[in-house]
Amino acid sequence: MSDAAEFIDEALRRESTWIRAEEARARLGDGLRQYGSSIGAIRGTVRDALRRHPGLAHDEVTALSSELWETPVFERRLAAIVLLQSNVHLLTNTDLTRLEGFVREGRLRELVDPLAVDVIGPLIAGLEGQPRARADGVLDRWAQEPDEWLCRAALMSPLRAFRAGGGDWEAFVRRATAALDAAPESGGEADVVREAVDAVLNEVAKRRPELQFPSSAA
Structure with a gap:
């Protein structure tokens, strides 16, 4: 796991609660695991990760998004989306292939x-x-x-x-x-x-x- 992905994963785990995890499971079903991290914690974690790793280029951002998405945990996948949203100015039409895979999954x-x-x-x-x-x-x-x-x-x-x-x-x-x-x-x-x-x-x-x-x- 890359340093950035490890930082995000560890931070999301620290910000988790079993109560939120149970609530998320009831709302989202059993298709994905849930850490129980809040939306605010996910956004804050991605923001902190970008501060720790400034100047990420296109390939680094898209690779990190795939790394976060690969593990079937809801909060990691939402963090991948927040990461892409924060760097959407770097994306091009060729990235739609990757995004199509994210949508299908x-x-x-x-x-x-x-x-x-x-x-x-x-x-x-x-x-x-x-x-x-x-x-x-x-x-x-x-x-x-x-x-x-x-x-x-x-x-x-x-x-x-x-x-x-x-x-x-x-x-x-x-x-x-x-x-x-x-x-x-x-x-x-x-x-x-x-x-x-x-x-x-x-x-x-x-x-x-x-x-x-x-x-x-x-």
Whole structure:
């Protein structure tokens, strides 16, 4: 384990409580282990790690994120997301392959949504030209994937941009329509996708009511 990953892991363990671990297990299920560290402790730990290891370059940040993610512990995986969020300016369209793997393995709203909203969306918003076109193509593919969590990530990714008055509305409508057409009528998979569409539409309705989603696609 790298020095940075070891520091983060040890700090998260120190900040853990069995009560929070039990609460997290009840909320998240048994798919991952839980240390029982608070969200504040996770953010503070990543911040401290970046102070101890200043000037991390792209490859070091992405390697550390994979190292944290590899161990199936919820707090470590959330720390990987916070790390990427703090360094999203270093990421490029080629990092979507790694992030796709994280989404496929995450399979929890508590992991997939911050990955989509706080990492994938800002990453893509910062791209231009050919890298942006390639990234948009990746999201188009995700929206048509049978994996409902990839669909959710594609749909949730522009949420911050829409909140800020930007975002590609036509691309969202295209992806949402494709995802809803492919989703089953009801059940867990449908809920994962429809929740994402509703989350974006609710935000848009509050801030940009002039944008209308086709009623036939809803």
